Amino acid sequence: MTPDLECSALTKRFDQSLAVDDVSFSVPPGSFFSILGPSGCGKTTIMRMIAGFLPPTSGDIRIKGKSVLDVPPNKRPVNMVFQHLALFPMMNIADNIGYGLRRKGMAKTEITRKVGEVLDRIGLPDIANRKVDELSGGQKQRVAIARCMVLEPDVLLLDEPLGALDLKLREHMKIELKALQAAFDTTFVYITHDQSEALVMSDQIAVMNAGRFEQIGTAQELYYRPDTAFVAGFVGDSNRWAGKVETVEGGTLALRTDGGLLMRATAHDRTLATGDRAEIFVRPEAIRLARSDADLAHFDNRLSGQVTSLLFNGAASRILVQSTQGGPEIEVTLPQSGEFSDVGRGDAVHIGWSGDQSNCFALDGAA
Known part of the structure; x- marks a missing residue:
C-alpha cells in the first residue's frame, strides 16, 4: 500500500x-x-x-x-x-x-x-x-x-x-x-x-x-x-539513577549507582560491559509498596525508606520515598485502595521492583 x-x-x-x-x-x-x-x-x-x-x-x-x-x-x-x-x-x-x-x-x-x-x-x-x-x-x-x-x-x-x-x-x-x-x-x-x-x-x-x-x-x-x-526519560515519568555496571549476565546487569545502591535491570543496550557508565530508568507504577521486606522477597530490587511527600492527583496519586540507603527520592504510584490508601508523610515503607521492569542504557557522554 x-x-x-x-x-x-x-x-x-x-x-x-x-x-x-x-x-x-x-x-x-x-x-x-x-x-x-x-x-x-x-x-x-x-x-x-x-x-x-x-x-x-x-x-x-x-x-x-x-x-x-x-x-x-x-x-x-x-x-x-x-x-x-x-x-x-x-x-x-x-x-x-x-x-x-x-x-x-x-x-x-x-x-x-x-x-x-x-x-x-x-x-x-x-x-x-x-x-x-x-x-x-x-x-x-x-x-x-x-x-x-x-x-x-x-x-x-x-x-x-x-x-x-x-x-x-x-x-x-x-x-x-x-x-x-x-x-x-x-x-x-x-x-x-x-x-x-x-x-x-x-x-x-x-x-x-x-x-x-x-x-x-x-x-x-x-x-x-x-x-x-x-525516549525513556522523555516519554512518561521515570525514576533514574546513574552508575557503573558491575556485572553483565545475558540480558541482565547489575549496576552500582553513584549513591552506592546495587540495582538489577534489563540491558537494552547490549554493548554494555563491566565498568561502563549507564543509567537505569524505573516507572513509578512498576514499584510496589509493602510494610515489610519479606513481602517483597520475589523482587530483585528492594529498598526500605520513609515517605517524604504525598503528590495527590486522584487516581494518579504518588508518593516520594527517601531510601534509608540514601540517593534521590523515589517516586512511587500510590494504590487507590488497601493498606496504603491512607499513607502519609513520615510513614516507614518498603519498596521493590523487578529488574525486567527497568530500562538501562549507556550514559550519554560516557567513555
Missing part, C-alpha cells in the same frame, strides 16, 4: 545550524501520526517542509507516491491547522469554512452543500450563521479543522493546535481530535511537545531530539520498550 506521506533522508540546514538531520518516515493511509519532541528539536521545521513553506536542503517528500518538492504550497494536497486558528472574525462560520472553496471558484450551491456536509461531520450542523466569537474554544477548533477538511486534503497537518486551550478543554479535545480523524478517515500528522497528547491520540509516534528521530513506534512501544535513554 502506498503511504499517504513519505519523507526520505529529509535534511534542513540554516546557515551552520542543522535543524533536521537525515530524517526518514512514512505514514500509512488514514492514520494518526505524531511527531513528539521538546521545543527546538526540529519538528515544526519538518511540518513546514511538508507544507511547502520551507524547501529542504536535501531529501524527498512524497504524497501518495508523488514527489512534491517542486509543487508550491497552494498546490499541494495538504492543509494545515495552526495553534492560533486564524478564523476570520468578520465572517460567519459557513463563510469561514467555505473560504477555500470560493478561492477555487466553486459554484455557490456546491459550496453550501459541502459546508453543510462538513458541519454535520464535525457535529455542529446548526452553527453556519453564527459568528466566530459566539463559539467556545472547542467549537472553534472543530471549525478550523472543518475549514481544512472541506478541501479534501490527502494529509492534514496540525501544528500544536491545542496549545492555546485550557487544561480541561485540551483533555476533551484529545478525544475529539481522534474521533474527527476517524470520521474523516484522513491522514493526520500532528506535532506536539506534550507527550500526553501524542500518547492518547496517535497510531504511531516519532520521538524527535536535536534534529533526529530517536524512535518511531506505538504509544505502548515507546512507553514500555524505549530504544534510547532519551
Whole structure:
C-alpha cells in the first residue's frame, strides 16, 4: 500500500545550524501520526517542509507516491491547522469554512452543500450563521479543522493546535481530535511537545531530539520498550539513577549507582560491559509498596525508606520515598485502595521492583 506521506533522508540546514538531520518516515493511509519532541528539536521545521513553506536542503517528500518538492504550497494536497486558528472574525462560520472553496471558484450551491456536509461531520450542523466569537474554544477548533477538511486534503497537518486551550478543554479535545480523524478517515500528522497528547491520540509516534528521530513506534512501544535513554526519560515519568555496571549476565546487569545502591535491570543496550557508565530508568507504577521486606522477597530490587511527600492527583496519586540507603527520592504510584490508601508523610515503607521492569542504557557522554 502506498503511504499517504513519505519523507526520505529529509535534511534542513540554516546557515551552520542543522535543524533536521537525515530524517526518514512514512505514514500509512488514514492514520494518526505524531511527531513528539521538546521545543527546538526540529519538528515544526519538518511540518513546514511538508507544507511547502520551507524547501529542504536535501531529501524527498512524497504524497501518495508523488514527489512534491517542486509543487508550491497552494498546490499541494495538504492543509494545515495552526495553534492560533486564524478564523476570520468578520465572517460567519459557513463563510469561514467555505473560504477555500470560493478561492477555487466553486459554484455557490456546491459550496453550501459541502459546508453543510462538513458541519454535520464535525457535529455542529446548526452553527453556519453564527459568528466566530459566539463559539467556545472547542467549537472553534472543530471549525478550523472543518475549514481544512472541506478541501479534501490527502494529509492534514496540525501544528500544536491545542496549545492555546485550557487544561480541561485540551483533555476533551484529545478525544475529539481522534474521533474527527476517524470520521474523516484522513491522514493526520500532528506535532506536539506534550507527550500526553501524542500518547492518547496517535497510531504511531516519532520521538524527535536535536534534529533526529530517536524512535518511531506505538504509544505502548515507546512507553514500555524505549530504544534510547532519551525516549525513556522523555516519554512518561521515570525514576533514574546513574552508575557503573558491575556485572553483565545475558540480558541482565547489575549496576552500582553513584549513591552506592546495587540495582538489577534489563540491558537494552547490549554493548554494555563491566565498568561502563549507564543509567537505569524505573516507572513509578512498576514499584510496589509493602510494610515489610519479606513481602517483597520475589523482587530483585528492594529498598526500605520513609515517605517524604504525598503528590495527590486522584487516581494518579504518588508518593516520594527517601531510601534509608540514601540517593534521590523515589517516586512511587500510590494504590487507590488497601493498606496504603491512607499513607502519609513520615510513614516507614518498603519498596521493590523487578529488574525486567527497568530500562538501562549507556550514559550519554560516557567513555
